[in-house]
Amino acid sequence: MGSLLLAASLYAQAESLDETTVLATAYPTGKKGIGPRVNVEDATNLRDAGIWSLNEAALTSPGVNIFSSGANGTAASLFTRGTESDHTALIVDGVKLTDSRVFPFPASNILSGASIQPGERIELLRGPQSALYGSDAIGGVLSLSLEKGSALGANKSWLEVGSFDSIHAGISFQGQEGKLSYNAFNSYHQTANDRERNDHESFHSGLRLDYALSGATNIGMTLRVLNFETEIPSLGMRPFAINETENTIYSIFLEHQLSDTWFSKLSIGGYESQFTNIGGFKDETVETNYQSFQWHNLFTWNDQHETSAGINVTWLDTANSEAGINDFSEQNESIYLQHRWHQDDLSDFLVGFRHDHYDEGQNSTTFRIAGSYEPRSGTRLHASTSSGFRRPSVVDLYGFGGFGGNLNLESEESLGWDAGVTFEMTETSTLDITYFHNEIENLISYGPAPDYTAINIDEARTRGIEVSYRAGFHDERIQTRLAYTWLEAENLSTGTRLIRRPTHTLNADINAKVSDKLVIGAGMTWVADREDYDFFAVVDAEDYSTARIYGRYQLSDTVSINGRIENLFDHQYSEIPNFPARGMGAFAGITIEW
DSSP: OOGGGGOOOTTOOSSOGGGEESTTTSSOEEHHHHOTTEEEEEHHHHHHTTOOBHHHHHTTSTTEEEEESSSTTSOEEEEETTOOTTSEEEEETTEEOOOTTSSSOHHHHHHHHOBOOTTEEEEEEESOOHHHHOTTTTSEEEEEEEOOOOTTOOOEEEEEEETTTEEEEEEEEEEEETTEEEEEEEEEEEEOOSSTTOOEEEEEEEEEEEEESSSSEEEEEEEEEEEEEEEEOOBTTBOOEEEEEEEEEEEEEEEEEOSSSEEEEEEEEEEEEEEEEEETTSOEEEEEEEEEEEEEEEEEOSSSEEEEEEEEEEEEEEEESSTTSOOEEEEEEEEEEEEEEEETTTEEEEEEEEEEEESSSOOEEEEEEEEEEEEETTEEEEEEEEEEEEOOOHHHHHEETTEEOOTTOOOEEEEEEEEEEEEEEETTEEEEEEEEEEEEEEEEEEOSTTTOBEEEEEEEEEEEEEEEEEEEETTTTEEEEEEEEEEEEEETTTTEEOTTOOSEEEEEEEEEEOSSSEEEEEEEEEEESEEEEETTEEEEEOOEEEEEEEEEEEOSSSEEEEEEEESTTOOOOEEETTEEOOOOEEEEEEEEEO
């Protein structure tokens, strides 16, 4: 979806960051009416809790699993509500990165290698969302965006060092000078990880500028560069390799309030990506170029009704140095329309649809309906139903590495629904319990040897219960957070479980402001009952749990120090079999603010 995801626009509402979602409707909307399907986090708050990476940030939401190949910077897979790893769209600064047509997937590298920065906003929207975000949004959407600079913003510099020869350093600037608002950062991260020849190095820079031409018109731009280099240790027959990734993501936009009821936004954006594999089975380079033109409109008819509509045109080109994968180009045009009717805090209803047309292959029309109702103060019922789709990837269509392609494949399609209840037990504590159910058709799989041709044969079902609890006690000097998911994921065509989908996932955190200067906290993750591949065999993967502690002390008004210990009990485990995770690590740092 377009640059409306940049969040702070001319029609920004009065709610605070934690009370507002942009991802759920593509414009600032109160979270209370939309319901708990969306999780919103401020990067500064997460960093204060010792959470520095995008994949760790996503785990604060229920319904989410992330599994990586053992170490920082290695390929990571995001599973939302039990759907496939390429069924969650990733959007960075309003630019969609995850088009599954590209191989390897750009999102996998960014998810594993990107660190979160001050002044960033992370949102995760669960359930099929193709009615707003098109292909790949079968399981949900993850958004990372730079906030508009504020006069209240601060400049920061930081340095953290620790185990595994790790260094994390950076600087950020945020502020407002007259009509110009700015938000910028530059960061560097390196680590040797816990295995030989498994070093990771990353450079991450970002810039957002907004300029108010008048009280009704705003222009702006974003630019982000993410460069990673990761060593991949040898495994079995696979030799040692080095992966290098260069990503440049950009957008320019114009916002204008045409009348009291009509707000419009034009944006042009895109990304350029180059992935290079050196060593392993063979050297390979993949270059991707993606551009988009987007026009979004919001019509606010009165204090209860608003309609949003827009068009989106994208162009994708990808080229691979490996002869086994074809170069690929595609154009997509889409139109969407949605209407929201809300009555203060009592009820909220939303309905929308989107049609996607492709210059080649199957077109798709998707929908979503969502609503909530508060029968009594502090209790809100919510429910939604929606559809999603995913276009076949380049590998699915043309084959690669012994797997045969199939140009007649149909898009994967999903239909999902959820229902739940939210209890506001106090002004600072909320409990939500949600049941979800997804049906996926035309799930792409591969036929028997010797060709292993891609075919549409599978049907899958994922269902489960999400529990989310957040609370503050003693004037919010004690903060707690818990996200639990019970999941059942099944291949209905074969009657077998979908691999890498644990039945139980728990992520929790508690911290206390011991004094005006000292904050201490602890967190844990527990994953249980799952199957995975051990080379070519399906096995019962080990359960695992990890614990962490962290703290921050304010030395002065401008200087603070922090420390954290990850994998506190040095538990030996693997998120994916044969790829051991890092052992216990201790880290300490300093932040200067001015």
